[in-house]
Amino acid sequence: MNQTIDNDEVLAIAQRVLANQPFSALLKTEVTRASADGRCEFRIRISENLMQHMGTVHGGVLGYAADTALTFSAGISYGVPVITSEYKINFLRPVIGEMLIARGQLVYKGRTQAVTRCDVFVIKEGEEKLCATAQGTIVVLPESSKSAP
Amino acid sequence: MNQTIDNDEVLAIAQRVLANQPFSALLKTEVTRASADGRCEFRIRISENLMQHMGTVHGGVLGYAADTALTFSAGISYGVPVITSEYKINFLRPVIGEMLIARGQLVYKGRTQAVTRCDVFVIKEGEEKLCATAQGTIVVLPESSKSAP
Amino acid sequence: MNQTIDNDEVLAIAQRVLANQPFSALLKTEVTRASADGRCEFRIRISENLMQHMGTVHGGVLGYAADTALTFSAGISYGVPVITSEYKINFLRPVIGEMLIARGQLVYKGRTQAVTRCDVFVIKEGEEKLCATAQGTIVVLPESSKSAP
Amino acid sequence: MNQTIDNDEVLAIAQRVLANQPFSALLKTEVTRASADGRCEFRIRISENLMQHMGTVHGGVLGYAADTALTFSAGISYGVPVITSEYKINFLRPVIGEMLIARGQLVYKGRTQAVTRCDVFVIKEGEEKLCATAQGTIVVLPESSKSAP
Numbered sequence: 334m335n336q337t338i339d340n341d342e343v344l345a346i347a348q349r350v351l352a353n354q355p356f357s358a359l360l361k362t363e364v365t366r367a368s369a370d371g372r373c374e375f376r377i378r379i380s381e382n383l384m385q386h387m388g389t390v391h392g393g394v395l396g397y398a399a400d401t402a403l404t405f406s407a408g409i410s411y412g413v414p415v416i417t418s419e420y421k422i423n424f425l426r427p428v429i430g431e432m433l434i435a436r437g438q439l440v441y442k443g444r445t446q447a448v449t450r451c452d453v454f455v456i457k458e459g460e461e462k463l464c465a466t467a468q469g470t471i472v473v474l475p476e477s478s479k480s481a482p
Numbered sequence: 483m484n485q486t487i488d489n490d491e492v493l494a495i496a497q498r499v500l501a502n503q504p505f506s507a508l509l510k511t512e513v514t515r516a517s518a519d520g521r522c523e524f525r526i527r528i529s530e531n532l533m534q535h536m537g538t539v540h541g542g543v544l545g546y547a548a549d550t551a552l553t554f555s556a557g558i559s560y561g562v563p564v565i566t567s568e569y570k571i572n573f574l575r576p577v578i579g580e581m582l583i584a585r586g587q588l589v590y591k592g593r594t595q596a597v598t599r600c601d602v603f604v605i606k607e608g609e610e611k612l613c614a615t616a617q618g619t620i621v622v623l624p625e626s627s628k629s630a631p
Numbered sequence: 632m633n634q635t636i637d638n639d640e641v642l643a644i645a646q647r648v649l650a651n652q653p654f655s656a657l658l659k660t661e662v663t664r665a666s667a668d669g670r671c672e673f674r675i676r677i678s679e680n681l682m683q684h685m686g687t688v689h690g691g692v693l694g695y696a697a698d699t700a701l702t703f704s705a706g707i708s709y710g711v712p713v714i715t716s717e718y719k720i721n722f723l724r725p726v727i728g729e730m731l732i733a734r735g736q737l738v739y740k741g742r743t744q745a746v747t748r749c750d751v752f753v754i755k756e757g758e759e760k761l762c763a764t765a766q767g768t769i770v771v772l773p774e775s776s777k778s779a780p
Numbered sequence: 781m782n783q784t785i786d787n788d789e790v791l792a793i794a795q796r797v798l799a800n801q802p803f804s805a806l807l808k809t810e811v812t813r814a815s816a817d818g819r820c821e822f823r824i825r826i827s828e829n830l831m832q833h834m835g836t837v838h839g840g841v842l843g844y845a846a847d848t849a850l851t852f853s854a855g856i857s858y859g860v861p862v863i864t865s866e867y868k869i870n871f872l873r874p875v876i877g878e879m880l881i882a883r884g885q886l887v888y889k890g891r892t893q894a895v896t897r898c899d900v901f902v903i904k905e906g907e908e909k910l911c912a913t914a915q916g917t918i919v920v921l922p923e924s925s926k927s928a929p
Contacts, residue, residue: 393546695840
C-alpha cells in the first residue's frame with residue numbers, strides 16, 4: 334500500500350480484513366467507509382441478541398464498535414498490520430434504535446504509533462445521535478510488512 | 483439488598499442479571515463469583531467465533547469482558563441498578579488459549595459513583611496469564627430502587 | 632448565567648476563576664478564550680521551571696493544561712461549579728518551544744455530566760504543533776447554584 | 781542497571797533524576813521509595829500555591845503526582861530512559877490535608893512497553909485517604925541505553 338492507493342482499494346482491503354474476523358461476522362458488522370487518510374465507518378444493525386438486560390444495546394457492543402474503528406483508522410492509514418494498545422471510551426446515553434455507526438479518524442500518526450478517535454452513533458427513526466466517544470493508541474506491529482491493516 | 487446479604491444470594495442475583503443479557507448469552511459468559519464487597523469473576527470459553535483475523539481473541543471480546551466485570555463490581559456492591567459511565571483498557575498481549583477470566587474489584591465506592599478495576603486473564607494449557615487490565619467509572623442510576631445490579 | 636450571556640462576560644468569569652487558583656498563578660496560566668458553547672483556550676509561557684530532566688516540558692504541565700481546559704469547557708457551558716471526575720491523556724511528542732496552548736471543547740452535555748475534549752499545542756518558532764490530546768468526564772456539583780464555573 | 785542492583789541505588793538514581801526536573805523542584809516533590817520491582821513512592825507537602833479556587837489541591841497537582849509515579853515505576857524497573865505514552869486518572873474526592881503520597885507499581889512489563897498503576901493518597905490529621913487512581917502506558921525510549929530512568 335502506498336500514498337497513491339485509491340480509496341476503493343482501501344475499502345476493499347478493510348472489507349477483506351473484517352470478513353476474516355469471526356467475531357465481526359457474529360455481530361454482522363459492515364465497513365462502509367475507509368480511506369487512506371484514516372477515516373472509516375462501520376455499521377451494525379441492532380438486533381435482539383446485542384442487548385443487555387435493560388433493553389438497550391450492551392456496552393460491550395459499543396466497545397467492540399469503537400475498538401474496531403479506532404484500530405482500522407490507524408491500519409488503513411499505515412497500510413500495514415497494527416494492534417490496539419489501549420483505548421478509553423465514554424458512554425453518553427442508553428442506546429436504543431435500528432443501527433449503530435462507528436466513525437473513526439486519525440488524530441496523530443507517528444512512525445510506529447498512532448492516536449485515533451471514534452464517535453459511535455445510533456440511528457433511531459432516521460435520526461443520528463452520538464452515544465459513545467473513544468480515544469485510543471494503536472501500534473504498528475514490528476514485523477509488519479505484508480497485508481493490511 | 484443490605485449489608486447482611488450472603489454471597490450465594492449475590493451470585494444468584496448476578497447470574498439472573500447476566501441470564502437476562504442476550505449479548506452475554508451470545509458469548510456464553512458465566513459469572514463464577516460475586517460478593518457484596520464488589521469482587522466478581524466472569525468466564526468465557528474461547529471459541530472460533532470470538533476470534534479476529536490474526537487467530538487471536540478479538541479485542542472486542544476482552545473489552546466486553548472487562549466492561550462486564552467493571553460494571554458488576556459496582557452493581558453487586560451497591561445492590562441497585564448501575565450504569566457504566568466510562569472505562570479505559572490496556573491490551574497486554576495477543577490472546578490465545580481455552581478460557582477468558584475477567585476479575586473485577588471495587589477501588590472506591592462513593593455515594594453515587596464508584597471506580598472499579600478489572601484484570602482479564604487467559605488460561606492456556608492450565609496456566610493463567612494477564613492479558614488486559616481496565617479501570618472504569620460506574621454510576622448509580624438515579625431512579626435506582628429495586629433489583630440489582 | 633443563561634443562554635443569552637455574552638462571551639466577554641464568560642471570559643471575564645473564567646479569568647476570575649483562574650485568578651483565584653494559586654496553582655494556575657504559579658504556572659502563570661492565562662485564559663485567552665471562553666465562550667458559552669464550551670470552547671476555551673489557555674496559554675502557558677514555557678519557562679525553565681516547567682521542564683523535566685530531559686530538557687522538554689514536564690508531562691505534569693501538559694496534564695495540568697489539559698485538565699484545566701477539560702474542566703472549564705464544561706464549567707463555562709453549564710455556568711455553574713463543576714468538578715473533573717476523570718480524564719485520559721495521550722502524549723504525542725517531546726515538547727520544546729515557547730508557548731503551550733490548550734484548547735477545550737464540549738463533546739456531550741448531559742443534565743449533570745459532560746464529556747469534553749482538549750488538544751494541547753506547542754508553539755515553536757511561530758508554528759503550532761499538536762503535542763497532547765485528552766478526553767474527560769466533568770460533573771456538575773450537586774450543590775451548584777452560584778458562581779461559575 | 782541489572783537484576784542484582786540494590787534498592788538503595790535505585791532510590792539514589794530516582795532522586796537524582798527527580799532533582800534534575802525543575803518542575804518537580806518547583807513542587808518540592810520528594811521520592812521516598814523506589815525499588816527495582818517497580819514500586820515507588822513520591823511525597824508532596826501541600827501548600828497554598830498548589831490549590832485551586834475552591835480551597836482544595838488542584839487536580840493538576842494530582843495528575844502530575846500520578847504521572848510521575850506511573851513513569852518512574854517503569855523507569856526504575858527497566859533501568860533505562862522511558863517516556864509516558866498516555867494515562868488515565870480518576871479523581872475520587874476533594875483533596876484537603878497536609879501531604880500527598882503517590883504510590884506507583886508495575887502491572888505488566890513487556891519488552892518495550894509497560895503498564896503501570898498509581899494510587900494517590902492525601903494525609904489529613906495523620907490518616908491516609910485514597911484521592912485519585914491512575915493507569916498508564918510507559919514506553920522504553922528506542923535509543924535507551926544509558927542512565928535511568
